[in-house]
Amino acid sequence: MASELSATRKDMTVVVALEAEDPIDRLRALRVADQEVANWLAEAVGQARGAGRSWAEIGDALGVSRQAAWQLYNSGLRSAIARARTEAGLSEEEAQAVADEELNVVRDRRRR
Numbered sequence: 001m002a003s004e005l006s007a008t009r010k011d012m013t014v015v016v017a018l019e020a021e022d023p024i025d026r027l028r029a030l031r032v033a034d035q036e037v038a039n040w041l042a043e044a045v046g047q048a049r050g051a052g053r054s055w056a057e058i059g060d061a062l063g064v065s066r067q068a069a070w071q072l073y074n075s076g077l078r079s080a081i082a083r084a085r086t087e088a089g090l091s092e093e094e095a096q097a098v099a100d101e102e103l104n105v106v107r108d109r110r111r112r
Contacts, residue, residue, distance in 0.1 A: 041062075048061075081095055081099055
């Protein structure tokens with residue numbers, strides 16, 4: 001069994017060390033690596049959106065459609081809005097108005 005997985009693409013190299021002899025320990029290490037990659041992906045998607053990149057461009061980079069990219073990286077936001085709406089007793093329209101207002105505040109801050 002290889003003790004390391006690595007891949008290079010364009011200007012990026014990712015290396016995951018798999019030192020454990022026990023396959024269960026290697027699985028645990030891979031799960032941690034998988035979660036870290038998921039965090040990096042979410043961060044990169046956020047940075048791409050912050051830089052004004054479209055969901056079509058992001059989807060293309062991820063090898064999925066723009067709709068799939070949007071769904072993958074907005075599910076947490078949709079869940080948070082639904083929870084906040086329920087907890088605050090807002091209608092869907094009221095919650096959307098609050099979300100739109102907050103989005104405008106964030107965009108204004110980024111422009112400064």
